[in-house]
Amino acid sequence: DAGVTQSPTHLIKTRGQQVTLRCSPKSGHDTVSWYQQALGQGPQFIFQYYEEEERQRGNFPDRFSGHQFPNYSSELNVNALLLGDSALYLCASSLQGAIYYGYTFGSGTRLTVV
């Protein structure tokens, strides 16, 4: 049973560029959340998607946007990259209505902005 799959695993971008990160949730899960983890810090919630809509958002600027597709997979887009956007981006999936069981996290995408 495949867990959460994220691509790419590593990415290097130049300041000002745009980036798209991808996530396939665990089989049977319908909700995808994105987290940003800076070096030495705990993950910070970006937003959550369910039924192809953004349901909740953390304290992140509009440069961060997302999308969820009918097959529950998701994309995270970041525009006008800043050096401070360098981080590990984690995707977590869950089943709406069964959040009691927590999230399953992917291994993340390491984004470096130069």
Add this chain to the structure above:
Amino acid sequence: DAKTTQPPSMDCAEGRAANLPCNHSTISGNEYVYWYRQIHSQGPQYIIHGLKNNETNEMASLIITEDRKSSTLILPHATLRDTAVYYCIVRPLTGNQFYFGTGTSLTVIP
């Protein structure tokens, strides 16, 4: 907005029990305590969760104080593979997001 306080680091001898404390003094009645761990920049891995009763699974035990203001994660026989950052998280039953703090970096020593 983390609602938990954990020591930044701890050491444990291999084969001994690792006891990781967490303070969550502002926890409210409908909030669960979850524990995750993260090994060397991989994604966080679920360990255990509970509301007010002590819980045990194949990985660990969770002891929650009667007033629910603190809890302890117990790894009964720590191995080198348990070296990781451990996060204690308080989450309302109806909430969608986890608030991670900076966690406890556990080092298991041979």
